[in-house]
Amino acid sequence: MSRGIPLALLALTLGAFAIGTTEFVIVGLIPTIAADLHVGLPSAGLLVSLYALGVAVGAPVLTALTGRVPRKALLVALMALFTAGNLLAWLAPGYASLIAARILTGLAHGVFFSIGAVIATAVVPKEKAASAIAIMFTGLTVALVTGVPLGTFIGQHLGWRATFLAVAGLGVVALLGSLLFVPRNLPRSAPATFAQQLAVLAQPRLLLVYAMTALGYGGTFLAFTYLAPILQEVSGFSANAVGAVLLVYGVSVAFGNLWGGRLADRLGPVPALKRIFALLALVLFALTFTAHDAWLALLTVLALGAVAFGNVPGLQVYVVRQAQRYAPRAGDVASGLNIAAFNVGIALGASLGGLVVEHAGLMHTPWLGALVVVAAYGLTALSGRLDRRDGIDDRAEGIAVAAH
Helix, strand or coil: CCCCHHHHHHHHHHHHHHHHHHHHHHHHHHHHHHHHHCCCCCHHHHHHHHHHHHHHHHHHHHHHHCCCCCCCHHHHHHHHHHHHHHHHHHCCCCCHHHHHHHHHHHHHHHHHHHHHHHHHHCCHHHHHCCCCCCCCHHHHHHHHHHHHHHHHHHHHHHCHHHHHHHHHHHHHHHHHHHHHHCCCCCCCCCCCCCHHHHHHHCCCCHHHHHHHHHHHHHHHHHHCCCCHHHHHHHCCHHHHHHHHHHHHHHHHHHHHHHHHHHHHHHHHHHHHHHHHHHHHHHHHHHHHHHHHHHHHHHHHHHHHHHHCCCCCCHHHHHHHHHHHHHHCCCCCHHHHHHHHHHHHHHHHHHHHHHHHHHHHCCCHHHHHHHHHHHHHHHHHHHHHHHHHHCCCCCCCCCCCCCCC
């Protein structure tokens, strides 16, 4: 393996780290931004929703539109767009311009992960393709463990704008790494057309998985978007302590992701997803009561991290399996649309959470989020029953789970 190959993969991983940080760090900064820009918590929560909407639109639409652009040139352009979006957030004179900056950055996010996996596999030998993708997605996990709490700490001590400036700096480093180390003549597969994407969306069994994904993450982010205000206003944590709590959350997410992948390997995706969704609903419901005590809230946040993202491996492998059955020529499109469904869920969950905070109150978000996750559990159980009706043994297929 040449020296340039691991450096190319490192550039992709750094890009994933920067993107993961900018997506999730906003959760820890919502009270700070709301106070500084003189907007309510629901309005600040839209910064989560509209970013996720940008990802959901950017992933399928812009990936199709840019299919003929050379991969390296597109990657560099995306990192430039990402950096520009964060610089715009740093300089944003008000709420409207910050919203525009978040949407712009979200568009770059969507396409980055669509082409990043392709580039990662192109710069390593074929037998190391899965490992290359796993390494790139490690950037997202590390962002939750270190980038988000560190970004929250910077925002609370130097102002929220400083966080976006720091992330823009990461974007510049990732851009330079892409320029210097990613090979020029990368092979590119034929881009997924809009017709292919619509064909996937015409499959009811795939739509069922997308609904499971959207509801599962919609319920999570209905409450998670407003976790920092809950910790400060209800649990009694100081603004500075919220960053430490988010660090605990991120470490728990890393372990939960691995646990979720192993559970899906052992039980099969549907039984694993049912178990994780049930635990997630239980933890969100418990937060309604434990949030009033600092130590109980901390333990609940630790439990939330363990289950909130543990369903990612199972959902991704399940959508690939269903695509093999019902849309065998569109596996990549089906997987990409599941990422879009993930972000649609975040957008809708954060928006609904804002309405709940505005009209009912902050502490109604956890139990309502739990109800949405219960709906995801119901759809998962339905999908499992349909599989059994069709004679499909979920555990016998043995498709490996790639835990992102």
